[in-house]
Amino acid sequence: MTTTAQSAGRATARPARSSRSRRRRNLVTLALLAPALLGLAIFFVYPLIASIYYSFTRFDLISPPQWIGLRNYEYLFTQDPNVWTATLNTLWFVVIWVPVKTGFALIVAGLLARARRASGVWRTIFYLPALVPPVASVVAFVFLFNPGTGPVNQVLAWFGIKGPLWFNDPAWSKPSLVLLGIWVMGDIMIIFLAALLDVPREQYEAASLDGASGVQKVRYVTLPSIAPVLLFAAVTGVIAAIQYFTEAAVASSVASGKAVVGEGIGSTLGYPDNSLLTYTQWLYVRGFGTYQLGYASALAVLLFVVAAIILLLLLRRFKAFTPEGAQ
The missing domain is CATH 1.10.3720.10 (MetI-like)
Structure with a gap:
């Protein structure tokens, strides 16, 4: 009975250790990828989102952006x-x-x-x-x-x-x-x-x-x-x-x-x-x-x-x- 309980305990502990090891590997992987992910977020994702937002505004770098909807796109396709x-x-x-x-x-x-x-x-x-x-x-x-x-x-x-x-x-x-x-x-x-x-x-x-x-x-x-x-x-x-x-x-x-x-x-x-x-x-x-x-x-x-x-x-x-x- 004792041997059976010990075997069951070891079987339960093994997945827990495997899960902790997997989490550790994932954290190490994310730490190594952090510079690249940070650079991607700063120099690509943020500028892309900002450009999409500013494309719906009137903005001259001096005054605050003014929301004008689709006017920029209307001018682009019909008047430029x-x-x-x-x-x-x-x-x-x-x-x-x-x-x-x-x-x-x-x-x-x-x-x-x-x-x-x-x-x-x-x-x-x-x-x-x-x-x-x-x-x-x-x-x-x-x-x-x-x-x-x-x-x-x-x-x-x-x-x-x-x-x-x-x-x-x-x-x-x-x-x-x-x-x-x-x-x-x-x-x-x-x-x-x-x-x-x-x-x-x-x-x-x-x-x-x-x-x-x-x-x-x-x-x-x-x-x-x-x-x-x-x-x-x-x-x-x-x-x-x-x-x-x-x-x-x-x-x-x-x-x-x-x-x-x-x-x-x-x-x-x-x-x-x-x-x-x-x-x-x-x-x-x-x-x-x-x-x-x-x-x-x-x-x-x-x-x-x-x-x-x-x-x-x-x-x-x-x-x-x-x-x-x-x-």
Whole structure:
């Protein structure tokens, strides 16, 4: 009888000790995660909630916020003269700039993965432009593509080709920034290169034995193997395009003859002819140029919602091409 009671007592104490140990582990885990959770709450959750609240107010950073309901959103969708221009320009960068830059980075990475001689030198050459500060790279490109004195048009003239106005032409200003994006593709190129070098050679050999062509090897071996890296490149590229600000602002400022971004912002904004006016530039101007923080918060909330929708669609689209999604 005593042995039975002792066994029952030990059986009862064991779950209690297990529960205390689990609580201790949870507390240790929370303590280790506390800095990250605190930073997330301070720098993401709170600003997001504050922006949503301010988007329903009239706020200029000086006077207390005044609740005005949906007026900011009504003005955004029906009356703002530049928001749709900025939105279309930003969408152009998402649809054109991201695929072109990603595609060229993947092609260059594929060529470097096949290189046999001086591969390290070529990798360094293609990666170095990514280390150039964005402002310096834009200023250099505006100088190189200057329609009057730039060396690019001078070289084209040697072949009897009349070069365009590049950053001074609304039709060529965004393609000029695409060329800049191709030049500084080294960051994503080096990631693609690591992914390509990590694809097992046995899979290519097996595909060759099955009679697969080069295109079929890329389609059925290379792309599925580097699908996570492609997803990473697409997501980060879309986020960068949606937030595209520095390069477009500096290009407009320098091409228009203003050496300082923000100097005479009314005349340089989106130069030429609003072709480089991006959504984040317009948000910045309404928030910190005219101090309409309530309306700028509405612009920011809309940007967050649209970016979240695009990224969710992108994630689902990529999942359809993975083996798990195919099943």
